[in-house]
Amino acid sequence: xxxxxxxxxxxxxxxxxxxxxxxxxxKARADYDLLRATITHTASNGTDDTSPTFKILEEGAATLSxxxxxxxAQRQLKFIQHLExxxxxxxxxxxxxxxxxxxxISKERLKIVPHATLSMEAKNGGAK
Numbered sequence: 001x002x003x004x005x006x007x008x009x010x011x012x013x014x015x016x017x018x019x020x021x022x023x024x025x026x027k028a029r030a031d032y033d034l035l036r037a038t039i040t041h042t043a044s045n046g047t048d049d050t051s052p053t054f055k056i057l058e059e060g061a062a063t064l065s066x067x068x069x070x071x072x073a074q075r076q077l078k079f080i081q082h083l084e085x086x087x088x089x090x091x092x093x094x095x096x097x098x099x100x101x102x103x104x105i106s107k108e109r110l111k112i113v114p115h116a117t118l119s120m121e122a123k124n125g126g127a128k
Contacts, residue, residue: 006104009096013107018090021114025083028076035073039066082115098122 009017089095096105100122109116 007097007102008093009104011093014090014093014095017095017110017114018087020111021083021086021090024114025080025087028080028083032073032076032080035069035076038069039073079115086115 086095096107096110097103098105098119098121099117101119103119103121105116105119109120
C-alpha cells in the first residue's frame with residue numbers, strides 16, 4: 001500500500017507551532033512598543049539646558065533616529081501581522097501548507113520562520 005502524503009499538520013504539531021508563534025508575538029509586541037516609545041519620546045532626555053550648537057546637532061540626530069525607528073516600527077508591525085495571520089491559519093488547520101504547491105512546509109523551516117506560507121521549493125522557484 002502506498003504511503004499517503006500528509007495534507008496538514010496534526011493537532012499536536014499545530015499546538016507546538018502555536019506556542020512558538022505566541023512566544024515570538026509577545027516579544028515582537030514588546031519590541032514594537034519600545035520602538036513606538038522611542039518615536040514619541042516618552043522616555044527622552046531633554047536638551048533644554050545645553051548649548052544651542054549641541055542642541056541643533058542633537059535634534060538632527062533625533063530626527064534621523066526617529067525616521068529609522070519609524071521604519072523599524074513599521075517592519076515590526078508587519079511581522080506582528082504575519083504572526084497573527086499564522087495563528088488564524090492554525091485555527092483553520094491550514095497552517096504549514098505551502099500556498100503555491102499545497103504541500104506541507106518543513107517543520108524545520110516553520111520553527112525558524114513560523115509565519116512562512118511558502119515551502120523552500122516554492123520560494124526558490126522550483127514549484128513551477
